[in-house]
Amino acid sequence: MAITEAETTLDLPLDNASRLAIFDALHDSRGEDGPLALTESELLERVIGRLRVLVPRELHLAGARPYLHHKLIACAEAGLISMGSLEGDAILALTDKLPSVRYPDGEIRDYTPGLVLALERLDGDNARLREDRFDVRTLIPSSADEPGGPEFQALLESMREHGFLKQFWIAAQDDDVVIDGRARKKAAAILDLNVEYVKYGSDRDRTAARRRDTPLNRVMIAVQSNLARLSPETVQAVHEAVAAVTRRPWDETSTDLALTAEWRRSMPPEYSPQFEVEKLAFRPDAEAKIQVTADNKVMLRSLIEAGGLSNYKIKLLEDYVPTERARSGHSAGRKAVFARADDLISGIATMQRERRAAKLKVDPEWDQIRDWLLATFHSERSDA
Amino acid sequence: MPPGTHDGGSSMHPSASTQIESKLSARHLSFTFEPNLHIDQIRDVEGNQVRLSKHRAPKEMVERYAQQMKGGAIFPAIVVNDRYEIVDGNTRWMAVRRNRKDTIPAYVCANLSALEARSLSVELNQSHGLSMTSEELHGFVTGAVEEGKVLDAKAYSRMTGVKPSTLARWVAAQQFDMRIAREGMPEERLDALSNSIRAALQVAKLSAVFVAVTELAVDARVPVAQLKMIITEANAASSEADAREVVARARDARSDDIKAIAAGFKSAKRKGIGSALHIGGLLRFEVSDLLDVPRDKQTEMLERMRLLRDRLDGALMRAGNEWDLTEADAEGQGASPALAEVR
Numbered sequence: 001m002a003i004t005e006a007e008t009t010l011d012l013p014l015d016n017a018s019r020l021a022i023f024d025a026l027h028d029s030r031g032e033d034g035p036l037a038l039t040e041s042e043l044l045e046r047v048i049g050r051l052r053v054l055v056p057r058e059l060h061l062a063g064a065r066p067y068l069h070h071k072l073i074a075c076a077e078a079g080l081i082s083m084g085s086l087e088g089d090a091i092l093a094l095t096d097k098l099p100s101v102r103y104p105d106g107e108i109r110d111y112t113p114g115l116v117l118a119l120e121r122l123d124g125d126n127a128r129l130r131e132d133r134f135d136v137r138t139l140i141p142s143s144a145d146e147p148g149g150p151e152f153q154a155l156l157e158s159m160r161e162h163g164f165l166k167q168f169w170i171a172a173q174d175d176d177v178v179i180d181g182r183a184r185k186k187a188a189a190i191l192d193l194n195v196e197y198v199k200y201g202s203d204r205d206r207t208a209a210r211r212r213d214t215p216l217n218r219v220m221i222a223v224q225s226n227l228a229r230l231s232p233e234t235v236q237a238v239h240e241a242v243a244a245v246t247r248r249p250w251d252e253t254s255t256d257l258a259l260t261a262e263w264r265r266s267m268p269p270e271y272s273p274q275f276e277v278e279k280l281a282f283r284p285d286a287e288a289k290i291q292v293t294a295d296n297k298v299m300l301r302s303l304i305e306a307g308g309l310s311n312y313k314i315k316l317l318e319d320y321v322p323t324e325r326a327r328s329g330h331s332a333g334r335k336a337v338f339a340r341a342d343d344l345i346s347g348i349a350t351m352q353r354e355r356r357a358a359k360l361k362v363d364p365e366w367d368q369i370r371d372w373l374l375a376t377f378h379s380e381r382s383d384a
Numbered sequence: 385m386p387p388g389t390h391d392g393g394s395s396m397h398p399s400a401s402t403q404i405e406s407k408l409s410a411r412h413l414s415f416t417f418e419p420n421l422h423i424d425q426i427r428d429v430e431g432n433q434v435r436l437s438k439h440r441a442p443k444e445m446v447e448r449y450a451q452q453m454k455g456g457a458i459f460p461a462i463v464v465n466d467r468y469e470i471v472d473g474n475t476r477w478m479a480v481r482r483n484r485k486d487t488i489p490a491y492v493c494a495n496l497s498a499l500e501a502r503s504l505s506v507e508l509n510q511s512h513g514l515s516m517t518s519e520e521l522h523g524f525v526t527g528a529v530e531e532g533k534v535l536d537a538k539a540y541s542r543m544t545g546v547k548p549s550t551l552a553r554w555v556a557a558q559q560f561d562m563r564i565a566r567e568g569m570p571e572e573r574l575d576a577l578s579n580s581i582r583a584a585l586q587v588a589k590l591s592a593v594f595v596a597v598t599e600l601a602v603d604a605r606v607p608v609a610q611l612k613m614i615i616t617e618a619n620a621a622s623s624e625a626d627a628r629e630v631v632a633r634a635r636d637a638r639s640d641d642i643k644a645i646a647a648g649f650k651s652a653k654r655k656g657i658g659s660a661l662h663i664g665g666l667l668r669f670e671v672s673d674l675l676d677v678p679r680d681k682q683t684e685m686l687e688r689m690r691l692l693r694d695r696l697d698g699a700l701m702r703a704g705n706e707w708d709l710t711e712a713d714a715e716g717q718g719a720s721p722a723l724a725e726v727r
Contacts, residue, residue, distance in 0.1 A: 015430045017498055052527035054498050055431040060523065102467055104494070120497045130412060211414050211494050268466045268494065273420035273487065322396035324419040 012102055013078075018058075018071050019099050020116055021050040023080060026094050027113040037084075037093040044068050103266040115263065118256040122216060125246040125253055129215035132245045136215075136222040137179065139238045140230070144183040147190075152183060159187050166196040171209075171221075179218050180225040208267045216242075216257065272335060273326040282306035282372055291328055296377055297338040299328065307369040316355075321347035341377040345370060399489035401460035407507055408463075414494040417461065421490040423481055425468045431498060441475040449479035461489035463508060465496040472508040499528060503540075521546055526558040556583035567595050573602055584611045593618045596631040604638040605645060 013019065025047040029036045038046070048064055059067050072092065075081045080099055084091040098110040143151035170181035178185055188195045200206040219242055223235055239250035246253060257264075275297065279288040282303075289306050291299035300323070301311045314337065317323075321343045325335040339347070348370045355362045397419050408415050453459065462473025470477060471493070480488045496504070506524050525540065537548040537555070546554075560582040564574065577585075581601055588594040597618065601611055614634045621627035635642070677685045 011427070014427065017429065017431050049527075049530040052523070052530050053502065056502075056523045056527050058430055104466055116498070120499060123495075123497050123500065127412075207414075207416070271416075271418055271421070271492065273418070273422065275420075322398065324397070326420060 012100055012108065013074070015055075015071060015074065016099070016101070017054045017116075018051060019075055019078070019080065020101065020111060021047055021054060022068075022071060022075055023094070023099050023111065024114060024117060025050070026081065026092060035094050037091050040069065040072065040090040040092060043072075043092055103263060104268045105266040106269055107266070112259060112262075114259060118259045119263065121248075122214075122253070122256050122260060125242075125248075125256075126214045126216055128246050129219075129242070134215050134219075134242070134245055136219045136238060137177075137182065139234070139241055140222050140226055141234065142182045144186040147186070152187070155183055155187050156190065159184070159191055159193060164188050164193040164196055169196040169198045171198040177218075179221045204267070204270050207270075211267065212264065216253070220257070273324075275326045275328045275338065277328045277330065279330070280376065291330055291336075292341075292376075293338070296341040297324065298341055298344060298373070299331070300337045300339055303344075303369060303372075307372065308365045309363060309369075313363070316351055317344075317347055320351045341373050345373050345377070348373075397489065398458040399461045403511065404460060404463065404491060404508065407504070407511075408491065408493060411500070411504065413496065413500075413504075415491050416494075417489070418492050419461075419489045420487040421464070421468065421492070422487055423477075423485065426462075426464060426477060426488075426490075427467070427469045428474070428477075429469045431502070441478040445475050446478045446482060449475055450482040453479055453483055453485075461491050463491045463493060463504065465501060466492055466494045468492070469501075471496070471501050471505050503528070518546075522554055525551060525554045529555050529558040530562060553579050553583045556586045560586040563594065564598060567591065569595065569598065574598075576605065577601060578608075580608045581611065584608050584615065587612075587619070588615050589619050590624055590627055592624060593627045593631060596628060596635075600631060600635050600638070603645065604635070604641045606634075606638065610634075 022043070025043060026038060027035050029038050029042075029046070044065060047068070051059060051064070051068070055067070062070065069090075072081065072083060072090065076083045078099075079095055079097045082093050082095055084093075100108050101111040101115065102108050143149060143155060146152060164184070168181075168184070170178055170185060172178050185195055187193075200209065219238065223230065223238055227235070239254075242253065243250045275291075275293045277291040277293050277299065279302075280290045280292050281288040282290060286306070290302045300314050300317070304313055305311055317339070321339045323337045323339050325337055327335055348366055352362050352366055352370075397417065399419065400417055405415075449459065459476050459479075460473075462476050463471040465471060468490075473488075473490075477488060493504075502524065506521065525546075537551045540546070540551050541548040557579040561574075563586065565571075574582075577598075585594065585598050585601060588597050593615075597611065597615055600606060600614075606614070614631060618627040618630040621630055674689070
C-alpha cells in the first residue's frame with residue numbers, strides 16, 4: 001500500500017519537544033536587551049521541571065544532567081544556541097536561528113517563542129471551563145430573552161415578511177448548542193419556519209469545525225459576532241466570568257489566544273490510505289470492474305453496481321458490515337468504501353434475514369452478490 | 385457528528401475499542417479511527433510514552449503478539465497524535481512491523497498536548513498490557529506537579545489505579561520539595577523526611593513557619609501526627625509572631641531529642657507517649673460510660689478501675705513533687721486546677 005499525503009515533508013528531530021523547552025527557557029531569561037546567557041547549571045534549574053513532564057523516561061535512563069548536556073550539544077549543532085565555557089560550566093546563549101515546529105496542517109514552520117506553553121495554558125483554561133460547564137450564552141443578552149420587547153417583535157415581523165433568509169444561516173455546535181442566532185431560531189420556531197443551519201462542504205470542514213469547538217472558541221464567537229451591539233461593560237463581564245473560572249486574568253488568556261491563532265487555524269490534512277487493487281469480473285463474460293485488494297477487501301460501490309444494484313443500496317449494509325475508507329488507483333473524488341469479503345458474506349446474510357423478518361423488500365441481486373463473494377473468496381481458500 | 389465518534393461502519397471494525405473511545409471521549413479529545421494507518425507514517429518521538437523501562441516493548445511480548453496476529457487475533461487500535469507520534473501501543477506496533485505488515489488500525493487524536501499525551505498513555509497502560517510500576521507512576525505525577533499542573537486526585541486515581549490518598553501525598557510531597565527549594569534549604573538535610581512528613585509540612589501556611597517547622601522536623605525527627613498538631617496550631621495563630629512562637633515552643637519541648645540526634649544518637653523512646661494517648665482516650669468517657677459494663681464483667685472492671693485509680697494517684701503525687709513546672713506556670717500553661725489540688 002502506498003501513502004499519498006504529507007509523507008514527503010521533512011521530519012523534525014525526535015527530540016524536538018526537548019529542544020523547544022530548552023529554547024523557551026533560554027528565551028524567557030530576558031533582560032532589557034533581550035535574552036541573557038545562562039550557565040548550563042542555571043538552565044538545568046529552569047528547564048528540569050518541563051523536561052520531567054516531557055521526557056521522564058529519557059531523564060530516568062540517562063540522568064538529568066547528561067541528558068540536558070546531550071540535548072544542548074544537539075541544539076548547538078543545529079545552530080540554535082552557542083556554547084562557551086566558564087570555569088567548567090558551559091555558558092549558553094540563543095543565536096538568531098529559530099527552532100522548527102510542525103503545525104497541525106503538517107507544514108514545518110519557524111517556532112514562535114512560548115507557543116507550546118501557551119497552547120498548554122489554553123488547554124488548561126478549556127478544561128476548567130468545560131468542568132465548570134461554562135455557558136457564555138447566559139452572559140450575552142439576546143432579544144429572545146424578552147419575547148414581548150420591540151426588538152424581538154421587529155424580528156418576528158421581518159421574518160413573517162421574508163421568511164428565514166437562507167443566506168443568514170445559523171451555526172449549531174456538535175452538541176446542538178446555538179451560540180449566535182438564538183433570537184432567529186426562537187422566532188423561526190414561533191412562525192413555524194425551517195431554520196437554515198450551516199452546511200459543511202466536506203468531512204474535512206466538519207472535522208475542522210469540531211476541532212475548533214472549545215469553550216474559549218465559543219466565548220470568542222459569542223463576543224465577536226455580537227460586538228456591534230454589546231456594551232463594553234458586557235464584554236468585560238464575559239471576560240471576567242471566564243477569568244474567574246480559568247483562575248487567571250483574561251488579558252493573559254487573550255495574549256495566549258493571539259499567540260496561538262495561526263496554530264489553531266491550521267487544520268490537519270485528511271489521512272488517505274491508498275489500496276492497491278486488482279479488478280475482477282462479476283460474470284465470466286462481463287468487464288472486470290470489482291476492485292479487490294490482496295487481503296480480500298472489496299470496494300463496495302464497484303461490487304454493488306456490478307451486481308446490478310444502485311450504489312445507494314450500500315446504505316443497507318451500514319449496520320451489518322464494518323467498512324474502511326481508502327483511495328485506489330481507480331477511484332477519484334471522495335474516498336471509496338471497502339469491506340472485508342468475509343464480513344460482507346455474513347453481513348449480507350444478516351441484513352437479508354432481518355429485512356425479511358421485518359417484511360421489507362429484499363432485492364434478489366443480494367443473493368447473486370453473496371454467491372459471487374462465496375465463489376470468489378471461499379473457493380480461493382479451499383483451493384489454497 | 386459529536387467529538388470523538390468516527391465514520392459509519394468503522395464503528396463495527398474489530399479493532400475499534402469502546403474502552404479506548406470512552407477514555408478519549410471523557411477527555412473531550414477529538415479523534416478519528418483510521419483502520420489503515422501506514423506503518424511508515426508512525427514516529428516514536430521522545431517523551432510521548434511514559435514507561436521508564438529501557439525496553440518498552442519486551443522482545444518476548446512482541447514475539448507473542450506477532451504470532452497471535454499471524455493466527456488471526458485482532459488487537460485494539462493503537463493511539464497516535466495527529467503527527468502520528470505513538471502514544472499507546474508500542475508492542476502492537478512492533479509486532480505488526482515484525483510481521484512485515486504495511487498498516488495498523490489507529491486512533492488519531494487531534495490537539496494532544498505533551499502532558500495530555502503522557503497522562504493518556506498512563507491511563508491506557510494501566511488498563512491493558514503491562515501495568516506501570518509505582519516508580520513510573522510517581523515520576524509521572526511529580527513531573528506534572530513540578531510543571532505547575534493542578535491534579536484532580538480522583539481523576540488521576542481512576543487513571544493510574546493509585547489510591548487518591550497516596551496520590552495526594554505524592555502531590556503534597558512534591559509541592560513541599562519545590563517550596564523548600566525556593567526557600568533555599570539544602571536538599572541533603574531533608575533526606576530523612578518521609579513523603580508523609582513532607583506532605584504534612586507542606587500544609588504550613590506562612591513561609592517563616594514552614595521553614596521553622598521543617599527544621600524542627602529534621603532536627604527532632606518529630607512523628608507526623610505531632611507535626612500535624614503543631615502546624616494546625618501555628619496556622620490558627622492570629623499573627624506570624626504567634627505562629628512562630630508555637631513552633632519555638634514545640635522545639636523547646638524537644639530540646640533533649642534535638643541534642644541527642646545532633647550528637648548522633650536516636651532520641652530515647654518515651655513510654656509516656658503511649659500512656660498519654662491512652663489517657664487522652666479515657667478522658668473521652670463520662671462516668672456513666674465507664675459504668676456501662678456487662679454484668680459478668682463488672683467485678684473484673686471494678687478491680688481494674690481501682691488499680692488505675694491507685695496508679696494515677698501515685699503518678700499525680702510524684703508529678704507534684706518531681707516536675708519543675710515553674711516555667712510553664714509563668715506562661716499560664718501549667719496552672720491547671722487539678723495540678724494545684726495535688727500540690
